[in-house]
Amino acid sequence: MSTRVRSFSKINLGLAIGPVRGDGFHALTTMYQTLALHDVVTVSAKRAAVTAISLTTNDARVPVDGRNTAWKMVAGCLARLGMAAEVEVHIEKRLPVQGGMGAGSANAAAALLGLERELGVALGEAERLELAATVGSDVPLFLIGGAVLGVGRGELVTSLRDFAAIPCVVAVPGVGVSTPAAFRDWDAVVARGERFARGANAHLSDDGTVAKMGHPELEAGGTLTSAGIRDRLEELSLVYSSLSVRTESVKAGSAKTGVVEPGASGIVRGDLPEWDLGNKQGSSDRDQDGMLDDLAENALLALVRTGIGDGLQNDFEAVVFPQYPSLRETKRQLMGSDSGSPALYAALSGSGSALFGLYRSMADARAAQQRVQASGVEALLTATLPRDDYWRRMFAE
Numbered sequence: 001m002s003t004r005v006r007s008f009s010k011i012n013l014g015l016a017i018g019p020v021r022g023d024g025f026h027a028l029t030t031m032y033q034t035l036a037l038h039d040v041v042t043v044s045a046k047r048a049a050v051t052a053i054s055l056t057t058n059d060a061r062v063p064v065d066g067r068n069t070a071w072k073m074v075a076g077c078l079a080r081l082g083m084a085a086e087v088e089v090h091i092e093k094r095l096p097v098q099g100g101m102g103a104g105s106a107n108a109a110a111a112l113l114g115l116e117r118e119l120g121v122a123l124g125e126a127e128r129l130e131l132a133a134t135v136g137s138d139v140p141l142f143l144i145g146g147a148v149l150g151v152g153r154g155e156l157v158t159s160l161r162d163f164a165a166i167p168c169v170v171a172v173p174g175v176g177v178s179t180p181a182a183f184r185d186w187d188a189v190v191a192r193g194e195r196f197a198r199g200a201n202a203h204l205s206d207d208g209t210v211a212k213m214g215h216p217e218l219e220a221g222g223t224l225t226s227a228g229i230r231d232r233l234e235e236l237s238l239v240y241s242s243l244s245v246r247t248e249s250v251k252a253g254s255a256k257t258g259v260v261e262p263g264a265s266g267i268v269r270g271d272l273p274e275w276d277l278g279n280k281q282g283s284s285d286r287d288q289d290g291m292l293d294d295l296a297e298n299a300l301l302a303l304v305r306t307g308i309g310d311g312l313q314n315d316f317e318a319v320v321f322p323q324y325p326s327l328r329e330t331k332r333q334l335m336g337s338d339s340g341s342p343a344l345y346a347a348l349s350g351s352g353s354a355l356f357g358l359y360r361s362m363a364d365a366r367a368a369q370q371r372v373q374a375s376g377v378e379a380l381l382t383a384t385l386p387r388d389d390y391w392r393r394m395f396a397e
């Protein structure tokens with residue numbers, strides 16, 4: 001017997017980096033969103049006198065020892081349960097490694113859920129979240145799914161009101177970006193005074209420089225204090241929360257056919273919530289051309305229109321784009337501003353190198369996928385994954 005778990009990925013709809021903390025991590029405020037693209041983690045486990053963990057994978061870049069996030073999670077869970085077991089984990093990699101899509105973190109969460117099911121035990125919710133945070137800053141979000149607010153170093157998570165599933169294209173450039181290195185690069189540009197750790201009202205201009213709009217301190221040529229930056233991260237977390245509530249009220253206000261609960265199907269015309277776009281080809285036997293209806297489009301447009309001004313941007317673009325200029329070009333192709341199929345929003349995910357675009361319809365998403373592929377960059381067709389679907393689809397047959 002074994003348990004197969006879909007290990008879904010994430011994107012960061014917005015990400016603001018704050019100062020380095022005493023523990024070496026950076027304060028962070030981000031809005032995570034889970035995606036249907038996934039790895040598959042298979043766990044088999046039985047109780048034993050002594051714990052023995054073994055791990056296999058189809059991807060040579062993934063460590064198969066105690067450095068693996070899934071291994072750390074299994075060991076940590078057994079220690080907390082005071083239980084010994086023989087555990088085998090297989091990770092079928094489909095997601096990019098070092099892609100900024102939280103793949104390794106999601107593998108850890110999936111391994112925990114698979115292990116619990118195999119052994120017929122469960123940690124308490126708080127204990128799960130606490131264990132997840134010891135494995136990585138990005139792991140706790142995968143115990144919530146859907147739209148998630150992340151603060152602290154990204155590990156303090158709160159579920160946000162969900163958005164209906166949205167067609168999405170993920171561009172996978174052929175480079176990996178190391179997360180610690182990207183944070184170090186950010187520190188270097190902040191230290192040189194070229195960038196400011198950003199808050200709710202600052203804007204990145206096209207060339208990646210931070211405009212000093214809305215900050216009297218900066219407009220006057222001053223520098224931000226750590227406390228000031230922290231205040232702005234807090235402000236931004238309120239903005240993300242309110243964006244999600246505001247878009248929810250847009251939905252409720254315009255719902256002539258009844259208010260739809262977050263994460264429930266029915267918000268989008270056609271079969272979008274049922275699309276299985278979790279595989280590499282993005283193939284599905286269902287109709288994929290349905291447009292988002294007015295309801296969903298309004299919610300999205302509200303997020304994008306209000307969100308961009310309020311800080312729905314990713315600070316990592318300022319350090320990753322100058323190092324890999326082709327990524328800026330890939331973002332432009334995802335955006336497709338001059339095309340008939342422009343993105344609602346496009347950005348780098350996390351520290352990269354993956355980029356994503358969100359679209360009104362699957363037809364627009366397919367056109368964007370073709371634009372990116374035409375330039376020789378791999379592009380995957382998928383959709384955002386609301387919380388209900390995240391949990392409903394997690395355990396594979």
Ligand SMILES: C[C@@](CO)(OP(=O)(O)O)[C@H](O)COP(=O)(O)OP(=O)(O)OC[C@H]1O[C@@H](n2ccc(N)nc2=O)[C@H](O)[C@@H]1O
Binds near residue numbers: 030100102103352
């Ligand atoms: C940047 C983000 C944004 O979602 O995603 P990715 O691009 O990796 O997917 C995450 O914060 C990544 O989370 P995760 O990959 O779990 O990182 P961790 O294992 O906790 O930390 C790896 C290293 O990144 C740096 N780090 C991470 C998080 C943080 N808030 N500050 C940091 O300085 C530290 O150098 C740390 O040693």
Ligand SMILES: Nc1ncnc2c1ncn2[C@@H]1O[C@H](COP(=O)(O)OP(=O)(O)O)[C@@H](O)[C@H]1O
Binds near residue numbers: 068097102104108177
């Ligand atoms: N289960 C795992 N899957 C992938 N990478 C892992 C895993 N466990 C540890 N790693 C290490 O973590 C690094 C980054 O992991 P990954 O989650 O793919 O990137 P990102 O944090 O950018 O989303 C990899 O280079 C790899 O060495």
